[in-house]
Amino acid sequence: MMGNLNNYLVLAEKIFGVLGAIIYLIFALVIVKQVGTMSKNIKDKFNGLLIIFSYIHLAAAVLLVFIAWTVL
């Protein structure tokens, strides 16, 4: 009985973790899109660097989903 409950708790944790990571991934995608739009509107010296940072952030968000899926 307790073992089953524990299993359900672990599953719920995993679902919550993965869902949270997916929501964060969507947010990271929005940032990438928005930085692209901003850079198109306003062109300045550091636009390239900001785009790179947004993609690094997106990669980290993808990694978070992967870790949430495998580790939790």
Add this chain to the structure above:
Amino acid sequence: MSRSLDLDTVAPDDQVETKPIENIEIKKKENTQESVLGKNLLIADETEKELITEEKRGNNASDTSQNDDNLDKKIYSIVGHTTSPFSSLLIKPHVFDFEERDSDEKIILVARPHWFTNVSWIITAVVLALAPSLLKFVPIISDIPAKFQMMGIMFWYLITFAFSFEKFLSWYFDVYIITDERVIDIEFNNLLNKKFSEAKLSMIQDITSRVTGVAQTMFNYGSVYVQTAAEVPEICFEMVPNPEKIIKVLQILREEEEREALEGRVK
């Protein structure tokens, strides 16, 4: 003799006085020579006119370039030159550009909020970044499984990075642009909200500035309110450095615009 030389009224039996062909040919030649001479004279006149108009154009161009040079000197004498690429005031920037700029429009000044406005979020970001290392001293944390701790820390750092990045982007892309034609305010709020407002220099009615509080007085930054007769009643340059210098630049540009209107040089 014929009754009339008018060919329409000549009867078939009338004897029309004819001139010898040679004379006609000679006259034709004379006429053609005259016409060639006339044509040459016309061409000469046209080229002379073209040269005069080109000279006038050249004079106008040199006048406008001289005016531009004088305007540049005035602006540089007021605001100075840009020293750092992260400066909140970019004077006649070479790299900066924006999508809505007309091809012949010149950017005079680009202003961003003063660097001091970033201090609050930088402090917050530093505290957020240091927080996980402080959690070691909280006894309950050790009871949480390692994999959850790792996930939580990773999530925490990502959120900290996203927070700092969003704040930086909001500062970096919040620009106030003064061109030789208009005043523009481009704002991006919370990554999902873009605002673009502009007013022609000739539509500006009143300019006021406000510097309030200790920080603004210490670091000399504040807001410049540009009231216009355009659709957007007011354009506000928020927290820009040296508001008095921005007002002076706007005054000079307005005077220049009025002079252009008087001289008929309006684009």
